[in-house]
Amino acid sequence: MSAADPTNADLHDVILVGGGLASCLALLALAAARPTARVLIVERAHALCGNHTWCFHADDVPPELADVLAPALAHRWPGYEVAFPEHARSLASPYACATSESLAAAVHAAIAAHPSYAARLGTAVEEVGTTYVVLASGERLRARRVVDARGPAHLVTDPAACGYQKFVGLELDLAAPHGLDRPLLMDATVPQQDGFRFVYVLPLAERRVLVEDTYFSDAPDLADAELVAGIHGYVAARGWRAAEVVREERGVLPLPLEMPAAPRALGDGPLVAGYQGGWFHPTTGYSMPLALRLAQFIAHGIEEPDAAERWQLLVDEHRRQLAFALRLNKMLFRWFAPAQRHHVLARFYRAPEDTVRRFYALRTTRADRARILCGRPPRGMSWRAVLTGQRAAG
Numbered sequence: 054m055s056a057a058d059p060t061n062a063d064l065h066d067v068i069l070v071g072g073g074l075a076s077c078l079a080l081l082a083l084a085a086a087r088p089t090a091r092v093l094i095v096e097r098a099h100a101l102c103g104n105h106t107w108c109f110h111a112d113d114v115p116p117e118l119a120d121v122l123a124p125a126l127a128h129r130w131p132g133y134e135v136a137f138p139e140h141a142r143s144l145a146s147p148y149a150c151a152t153s154e155s156l157a158a159a160v161h162a163a164i165a166a167h168p169s170y171a172a173r174l175g176t177a178v179e180e181v182g183t184t185y186v187v188l189a190s191g192e193r194l195r196a197r198r199v200v201d202a203r204g205p206a207h208l209v210t211d212p213a214a215c216g217y218q219k220f221v222g223l224e225l226d227l228a229a230p231h232g233l234d235r236p237l238l239m240d241a242t243v244p245q246q247d248g249f250r251f252v253y254v255l256p257l258a259e260r261r262v263l264v265e266d267t268y269f270s271d272a273p274d275l276a277d278a279e280l281v282a283g284i285h286g287y288v289a290a291r292g293w294r295a296a297e298v299v300r301e302e303r304g305v306l307p308l309p310l311e312m313p314a315a316p317r318a319l320g321d322g323p324l325v326a327g328y329q330g331g332w333f334h335p336t337t338g339y340s341m342p343l344a345l346r347l348a349q350f351i352a353h354g355i356e357e358p359d360a361a362e363r364w365q366l367l368v369d370e371h372r373r374q375l376a377f378a379l380r381l382n383k384m385l386f387r388w389f390a391p392a393q394r395h396h397v398l399a400r401f402y403r404a405p406e407d408t409v410r411r412f413y414a415l416r417t418t419r420a421d422r423a424r425i426l427c428g429r430p431p432r433g434m435s436w437r438a439v440l441t442g443q444r445a446a447g
């Protein structure tokens with residue numbers, strides 16, 4: 054069977070449903086690995102990539118994808134800092150980010166350079182099957198492989214077994230240089246409210262910062278105006294003056310506490326990728342490392358004779374890592390009252406730097422897991438919650 058065969062003239066090799074992080078990384082990886090494949094990305098909005106700043110540890114990028122991702126990167130820093138009431142720390146792990154603009158530009162450049170690659174924007178998908186998609190217009194498209202990556206809103210979660218990471222971020226132009234040379238990943242010295250709260254500060258240029266007020270909360274409701282006011286209060290307390298708000302971003306990400314259903318075997322339904330498919334870190338909400346791992350599989354592994362086994366290995370390793378991260382989530386959201394949650398993160402950030410990095414990448418070793426969990430429990434743990442299985446009150 055080949056696309057040159059007139060009966061297959063409309064057959065795509067891969068259709069990527071949803072033009073967000075997971076699909077865009079998959080497209081970049083495919084363009085590099087299979088430049089003549091027929092690949093289509095379908096996005097409901099009129100632009101790719103939404104409105105995001107995706108940060109990650111720079112060495113989360115597998116060496117094979119470094120060249121693929123390079124054009125999509127917007128910033129890179131030599132390390133980052135964290136601050137808690139008990140201690141502060143500077144970490145030397147390089148940190149990087151891609152923005153919606155930088156990733157979308159890289160994808161459009163890849164499409165322009167590969168005549169068999171295309172994007173359909175402003176096109177909602179209604180139904181997703183193993184080898185077809187149906188658009189809201191009723192048009193039916195066929196593909197050898199369909200990747201379904203419609204984002205966090207399509208993740209199925211049980212609200213009773215879930216916490217939430219919610220945040221509002223303001224990208225600000227300041228009246229004077231901020232003086233930071235690296236991100237402040239967690240400033241948890243701020244008043245603790247609505248669960249674990251921290252402010253995240255990303256220096257983007259001499260006078261430009263992204264300041265994000267973030268909560269690990271029991272409830273998904275976002276008190277938008279309060280968070281915006283909190284950011285302005287934080288900026289003022291640091292002695293900065295915001296000359297202009299140049300962009301805003303916000304999000305409410307479900308953080309599961311229980312193991313999700315296992316992904317289907319390869320070919321048994323579409324490949325469900327991204328946040329929707331559970332390919333994210335359940336404690337941090339980050340999905341860049343896993344989106345990269347899946348992009349690598351979609352570009353290199355999926356057409357190999359042993360693709361089903363490779364897929365199962367990927368799934369099994371992910372679920373092994375999930376089991377540990379979900380234990381931590383249960384601890385955070387069940388064993389610690391909201392006002393005590395910061396102790397868990399403060400203790401985590403005393404772990405060796407490699408352990409911290411592997412935890413973010415969901416590549417922990419047995420020794421990492423022991424380091425994170427063993428020893429005296431963090432302050433504020435409710436033994437009553439541990440023994441009864443109820444959420445800690447307070």
Ligand SMILES: Cc1cc2nc3c(=O)[nH]c(=O)nc-3n(C[C@H](O)[C@H](O)[C@H](O)COP(=O)(O)OP(=O)(O)OC[C@H]3O[C@@H](n4cnc5c(N)ncnc54)[C@H](O)[C@@H]3O)c2cc1C
Nearest residue numbers: 071073074075097107108178203204304327328339340341
């Ligand atoms: C504001 C914000 C900041 C974040 N920051 C980070 C970070 O710093 N680092 C990190 O690793 N993670 C971060 N995350 C978490 C996670 O990485 C993102 O949610 C990530 O974008 C998820 O990728 P995805 O491809 O699964 O979904 P998305 O990137 O959300 O993409 C899904 C796409 O599918 C489209 N879509 C939905 N339904 C349809 C349909 N029916 N038809 C066609 N298209 C459809 C949507 O419009 C969207 O463009 C952040 C999340 C948010 C909300």
